[in-house]
Amino acid sequence: xxxxxxxxxxxxxxxxxxxxxxxxxxxxxxxxxxxxxxxxxxxxxxxxxxxxxxxxxxxxxxxxxxxxxxxxxxxxxxxxxxxxxxxxxxxxxxxxxxxxxxxxxxxxxxxxxxxxxxxxxxxxxxxxxxxxxxxxxxxxxxxxxxxxxxxxxxxxxxxxxxxxxxxxxxxxxxxxxxxxxxxxxxxxxxxxxxxxxxxxxxxxxxxxxxxxxxxxxxxxxxxxxxxxxxxxxxxxxxxxxxxxxxxxxxxxxxxxxxxxxxxxxxxxxxxxxxxxxxxxxxxxxxxxxxxxxxxxxxxxxxxxxxxxxxxxxxxxxxxxxxxxxxxxxxxxxxxxxxxxxxxxxxxxxxxxxxxxxxxxxxxxxxxxxxx
Amino acid sequence: xxxxxxxxxxxxxxxxxxxxxxxxxxxxxxxxxxxxxxxxxxxxxxxxxxxxxxxxxxxxxxxxxxxxxxxxxxxxxxxxxxxxxxxxxxxxxxxxxxxxxxxxxxxxxxxxxxxxxxxxxxxxxxxxxxxxxxxxxxxxxxxxxxxxxxxxxxxxxxxxxxxxxxxxxxxxxxxxxxxxxxxxxxxxxxxxxxxxxxxxxxxxxxxxxxxxxxxxxxxxxxxxxxxxxxxxxxxxxxxxxxxxxxxxxxxxxxxxxxxxxxxxxxxxxxxxxxxxxxxxxxxxxxxxxxxxxxxxxxxxxxxxxxxxxxxxxxxxxxxxxxxxxxxxxxxxxxxxxxxxxxxxxxxxxxxxxxxxxx
Numbered sequence: 237x238x239x240x241x242x243x244x245x246x247x248x249x250x251x252x253x254x255x256x257x258x259x260x261x262x263x264x265x266x267x268x269x270x271x272x273x274x275x276x277x278x279x280x281x282x283x284x285x286x287x288x289x290x291x292x293x294x295x296x297x298x299x300x301x302x303x304x305x306x307x308x309x310x311x312x313x314x315x316x317x318x319x320x321x322x323x324x325x326x327x328x329x330x331x332x333x334x335x336x337x338x339x340x341x342x343x344x345x346x347x348x349x350x351x352x353x354x355x356x357x358x359x360x361x362x363x364x365x366x367x368x369x370x371x372x373x374x375x376x377x378x379x380x381x382x383x384x385x386x387x388x389x390x391x392x393x394x395x396x397x398x399x400x401x402x403x404x405x406x407x408x409x410x411x412x413x414x415x416x417x418x419x420x421x422x423x424x425x426x427x428x429x430x431x432x433x434x435x436x437x438x439x440x441x442x443x444x445x446x447x448x449x450x451x452x453x454x455x456x457x458x459x460x461x462x463x464x465x466x467x468x469x470x471x472x473x474x475x476x477x478x479x480x481x482x483x484x485x486x487x488x489x490x491x492x493x494x495x496x497x498x499x500x501x502x503x504x505x506x507x508x509x510x511x512x513x514x515x516x517x518x519x520x521x522x523x524x525x526x527x528x529x530x531x532x533x534x535x536x537x538x539x540x541x542x543x544x545x546x547x548x549x550x551x552x553x554x555x556x557x558x559x560x561x562x563x564x565x566x567x568x569x570x571x572x573x574x575x576x577x578x579x580x581x582x583x584x585x586x587x588x589x590x591x592x593x594x595x596x597x598x599x600x601x602x603x604x605x606x607x
Numbered sequence: 608x609x610x611x612x613x614x615x616x617x618x619x620x621x622x623x624x625x626x627x628x629x630x631x632x633x634x635x636x637x638x639x640x641x642x643x644x645x646x647x648x649x650x651x652x653x654x655x656x657x658x659x660x661x662x663x664x665x666x667x668x669x670x671x672x673x674x675x676x677x678x679x680x681x682x683x684x685x686x687x688x689x690x691x692x693x694x695x696x697x698x699x700x701x702x703x704x705x706x707x708x709x710x711x712x713x714x715x716x717x718x719x720x721x722x723x724x725x726x727x728x729x730x731x732x733x734x735x736x737x738x739x740x741x742x743x744x745x746x747x748x749x750x751x752x753x754x755x756x757x758x759x760x761x762x763x764x765x766x767x768x769x770x771x772x773x774x775x776x777x778x779x780x781x782x783x784x785x786x787x788x789x790x791x792x793x794x795x796x797x798x799x800x801x802x803x804x805x806x807x808x809x810x811x812x813x814x815x816x817x818x819x820x821x822x823x824x825x826x827x828x829x830x831x832x833x834x835x836x837x838x839x840x841x842x843x844x845x846x847x848x849x850x851x852x853x854x855x856x857x858x859x860x861x862x863x864x865x866x867x868x869x870x871x872x873x874x875x876x877x878x879x880x881x882x883x884x885x886x887x888x889x890x891x892x893x894x895x896x897x898x899x900x901x902x903x904x905x906x907x908x909x910x911x912x913x914x915x916x917x918x919x920x921x922x923x924x925x926x927x928x929x930x931x932x933x934x935x936x937x938x939x940x941x942x943x944x945x946x947x948x949x950x951x952x953x954x955x956x957x958x959x960x961x962x963x964x965x
Contacts, residue, residue, distance in 0.1 A: 252761045259846060273766075364837065364928075366926060367666050369666075434928065439931075591846075
């Protein structure tokens with residue numbers, strides 16, 4: 237809970253945004269103190285969709301607990317699974333085949349594009365433009381089709397197991413991904429024409445919701461939200477995993493720190509993801525998609541931590557093992573929670589309409605905040 | 608040119624021959640009232656389905672396609688649903704004002720129909736200050752919205768209503784000034800006279816630069832006045848859930864909804880009348896043959912064609928642009944549109960005095 241700085245005085249209007257509100261994209265409850273249209277304080281209240289996922293994981297085996305994390309940040313479920321599998325593999329020192337690594341990264345980047353597509357549509361909808369949502373979904377659908385063909389599911393893929401993948405890719409996979417890339421490239425200019433270049437949109441975004449690099453670091457903001465303030469925090473670059481070190485891509489940094497910078501980071505990040513996919517799609521090595529692992533996995537006694545870059549920021553998995561078949565304690569470090577904590581700092585003194593835009597640029601997924 | 612006046616004259620004569628003058632007038636009023644309500648209902652249905660189809664077309668989807676051929680009866684099904692829904696009055700609201708507000712919005716929209724020329728010699732009330740009447744009556748809409756916002760006893764509604772109040776009051780100025788530009792050219796406030804003055808060309812072509820500027824300003828201002836995106840701050844779905852009509856449901860909500868669409872129709876009709884010649888066919892100066900061919904198209908078709916073109920334009924805005932913020936909205940009006948339209952009016956006056964328009 238945010239500390240009491242902005243004192244409420246006579247004449248202030250306190251409104252409850254949520255838990256049922258079109259702008260929160262889930263069951264988030266914000267208590268907003270307003271002076272006219274100007275925001276004096278934003279107080280997020282959590283707990284409406286708490287499912288005690290961390291506690292649930294303690295009674296699941298090391299093979300099983302991975303798939304519960306799909307339900308946290310459901311838009312980058314594949315990347316969450318990836319992080320969990322990496323932690324288990326680190327503990328057991330399993331070497332993953334190259335083929336599995338490449339496919340994992342391909343899926344990660346496809347998930348990232350799909351997530352950013354959805355964000356772009358929802359963001360524009362927060363600002364009152366409905367059409368972009370449908371345009372974004374047109375491209376996102378084809379990613380979902382690719383996922384469905386290979387993984388059997390469209391949203392919570394559950395494709396990763398410790399030691400590799402659940403199954404090999406579908407024979408059509410490479411062709412479908414190339415089709416998607418050509419579709420995406422032929423449509424990406426529409427995004428700029430419809431929204432990015434729009435004068436109303438730019439006026440709504442520029443100079444609004446400023447987050448300084450110092451604040452971004454002190455609130456623990458990660459991902460595109462922090463990179464919009466010029467904080468270099470891309471885990472794929474800083475602590476590469478599963479072969480990101482061999483790939484050519486840029487970490488996108490914007491220095492303005494306002495809503496528009498955060499928006500541009502995501503837009504440009506999608507193009508970097510496309511670049512990564514293009515490098516890998518024709519170079520999937522032959523070989524096994526999975527290493528042989530024991531039927532029952534037992535992590536050695538100790539503590540294990542891995543972090544990956546999801547579409548929203550740094551996602552960390554911390555496992556304490558007592559040597560049994562289930563974790564003794566699991567803690568997830570989810571990006572949404574820290575990013576939300578910076579909302580109050582960003583929103584003070586801005587207008588109510590811009591709060592919605594700021595929440596859009598933070599790309600909040602509520603089940604990720606409230607585990 | 609074929610005209611509808613023969614029909615109305617025939618009815619008038621027959622009524623006066625059959626009944627005494629008082630009864631004849633009462634019957635005429637009833638006929639006009641039934642026509643207005645009928646037009647109201649039909650327009651509401653047509654505009655709602657049009658909006659949904661236009662939205663679907665812009666958003667690469669099909670839109671309603673289940674009820675009737677290509678979903679054309681969808682809005683009727685929606686109306687039936689709204690009619691049979693319970694008209695809730697929440698606890699803690701000011702019951703009288705709460706129930707009065709949608710009626711005011713509706714009545715204002717109905718009153719605005721009176722001076723509009725739908726076709727040649729087809730005006731309900733050929734008022735000699737028609738344009739002034741429209742601008743005056745349309746400003747009552749804001750009272751309905753403020754009343755709804757205040758009576759709802761809901762913070763979202765109140766904020767929506769306050770935004771709407773600020774917005775409508777501001778944008779009326781530039782809407783009024785751009786209407787004034789045409790009045791300066793025409794020298795009359797009577798809508799029939801304004802239409803007749805465009806017999807040799809519409810004002811948007813005849814009025815040079817000032818007419819085009821005032822047309823653009825008029826379209827922006829009326830979009831704001833009717834609370835439609837990108838100026839839909841009073842409703843602002845993502846910020847204020849549904850703005851001033853958050854607490855309304857069933858038919859009371861439907862009245863607001865209907866009033867909004869009728870207002871869109873009326874402002875577009877005014878725009879078409881002032882700038883695009885109303886029911887006047889497309890005439891070019893003294894090209895007699897061309898003008899004569901154009902006259903074969905019925906005048907009502909010209910009027911509705913132009914009006915629906917403008918309505919389409921306003922719908923296009925709605926499905927393309929993001930929403931403005933409240934301070935940007937007021938800045939746009941007071942810092943840009945108002946000075947520009949004042950200067951534009953000055954220019955138009957100079958042109959009119961020098962007689963430089965065609």
